[in-house]
Amino acid sequence: MAYLNENYLKLKAGYLFPEVGRRVKSFCEKNPAVANRVIKCGIGDVTEPLPPAVINAMHQAVDEMGERETFRGYGPEQGYEFLRNAIAQNDYRSKRIDIADDEIFVSDGSKCDCGNILDILGDKNKTAIPDPVYPVYVDTNVMAGHTGEADESGAYSCIVYLPCTVENAFIPEPPDEKVDIIYLCSPNNPTGAAANKTQLSVWVDYALKNKSIILYDAAYEAYITKPGIPHSIFEIPGATECAIEFRSFSKNGGFTGVRCAFTVVPKKLLASTTKGEFKQLHPLWFRRMTTKFNGVSYITQRAAESLYTEDGKKQVRCLIEHYLGNARILREAITNAGLKVYGGVNAPYLWVKAPEGYTSWQAFDKILQEANLVITPGSGFGSKGEGFFRVSSYNSRENAVEAAKRFKQIKW
Ligand SMILES: *Cc1c(COP(=O)(O)O)cnc(C)c1O
Numbered sequence: 184m185a186y187l188n189e190n191y192l193k194l195k196a197g198y199l200f201p202e203v204g205r206r207v208k209s210f211c212e213k214n215p216a217v218a219n220r221v222i223k224c225g226i227g228d229v230t231e232p233l234p235p236a237v238i239n240a241m242h243q244a245v246d247e248m249g250e251r252e253t254f255r256g257y258g259p260e261q262g263y264e265f266l267r268n269a270i271a272q273n274d275y276r277s278k279r280i281d282i283a284d285d286e287i288f289v290s291d292g293s294k295c296d297c298g299n300i301l302d303i304l305g306d307k308n309k310t311a312i313p314d315p316v317y318p319v320y321v322d323t324n325v326m327a328g329h330t331g332e333a334d335e336s337g338a339y340s341c342i343v344y345l346p347c348t349v350e351n352a353f354i355p356e357p358p359d360e361k362v363d364i365i366y367l368c369s370p371n372n373p374t375g376a377a378a379n380k381t382q383l384s385v386w387v388d389y390a391l392k393n394k395s396i397i398l399y400d401a402a403y404e405a406y407i408t409k410p411g412i413p414h415s416i417f418e419i420p421g422a423t424e425c426a427i428e429f430r431s432f433s434k435n436g437g438f439t440g441v442r443c444a445f446t447v448v449p450k451k452l453l454a455s456t457t458k459g460e461f462k463q464l465h466p467l468w469f470r471r472m473t474t475k476f477n478g479v480s481y482i483t484q485r486a487a488e489s490l491y492t493e494d495g496k497k498q499v500r501c502l503i504e505h506y507l508g509n510a511r512i513l514r515e516a517i518t519n520a521g522l523k524v525y526g527g528v529n530a531p532y533l534w535v536k537a538p539e540g541y542t543s544w545q546a547f548d549k550i551l552q553e554a555n556l557v558i559t560p561g562s563g564f565g566s567k568g569e570g571f572f573r574v575s576s577y578n579s580r581e582n583a584v585e586a587a588k589r590f591k592q593i594k595w
Pocket of ligand 1: 227291292317368372400439
């Protein structure tokens with residue numbers, strides 16, 4: 184008899200996006216006359232095509248693969264040196280952050296890395312996760328058996344939830360108790376909040392004092408517009424001794440369909456054995472990657488490298504400005520409609536307070552019925568998301584302008 188991993192049975196069925204899909208489908212069937220008027224403002228996926236620098240680099244890499252002299256088979260599992268060097272140089276060393284090329288591990292996505300990192304961490308850790316947040320952090324801990332069952336609100340036992348509320352400007356604060364692993368996501372999905380230097384320093388101090396590790400997801404780093412907001416946790420002194428950083432080319436270069444990301448594991452980062460001996464995590468992650476992963480395709484890594492050329496950087500700026508322009512248009516319209524809007528300045532997401540008396544799903548239904556717009560109910564990201572909804576700026580300009588107009592027409 185074969186046994187299954189019962190931790191998977193504890194997972195709440197993937198509810199949020201299927202339920203959004205079900206409600207939209209049912210609305211369209213009942214209202215065929217307006218079905219093609221529906222605009223999606225809920226998606227966490229880019230809409231604009233790849234930058235020309237990327238297309239050129241990919242074409243060239245494909246040609247190399249077609250010639251005997253330049254063909255490449257398996258590459259280094261942790262990434263080609265040309266890309267690790269471009270990342271370490273451009274994202275870190277040019278900003279006076281001391282990260283070596285071999286502290287960069289190239290992968291096919293941050294989502295996988297955020298989940299896979301649990302492979303090298305012990306299962307006795309007490310883990311703190313913000314609420315609301317990207318659901319991957321909680322679900323991968325459930326799968327790994329780090330939690331008990333979920334209660335009726337969807338909260339799992341053995342996880343310390345860090346509330347992100349209006350009162351703390353959606354930036355979580357260290358808990359009173361001692362935790363070993365802390366997930367932080369800044370700029371944040373779904374709230375759009377970005378932590379400043381002081382707020383991050385509080386966490387780094389906490390982690391150094393308690394010998395905890397921060398898992399820092401900076402997938403939206405490129406959207407930071409305000410000076411004084413760190414682009415990397417490693418801008419905070421001491422962070423190379425207590426943090427792992429996840430970065431992705433999905434939201435800056437538009438690589439959600441191409442697939443390339445990287446994780447920074449500093450060599451100074453140590454964790455304890457159960458006997459109390461501190462050891463480096465770097466060789467464990469190296470071993471994990473070389474054993475369970477065979478690297479990102481050469482073509483994709485050349486594409487990622489091109490984002491660091493002069494043309495590539497300009498083209499990424501254009502993409503970001505496009506989405507942040509949409510965010511500005513939507514933010515202004517929803518604010519003018521009398522709603523309280525957070526985020527959308529250093530992030531592509533707006534986090535909107537539903538008017539008094541509306542739950543997240545009630546707001547969803549009203550916006551769909553009256554404006555034919557699809558948003559994402561905040562309650563789907565955690566219990567503290569109840570009463571909010573997320574509006575995404577991933578859209579064409581035309582759709583963003585039209586959606587903005589319709590938000591103003593809703594009678595709350
Ligand atoms: C989109 C996103 C990522 C990127 O994931 P990839 O697997 O690299 O596409 C990571 N973290 C968060 C919070 C995201 O929203």
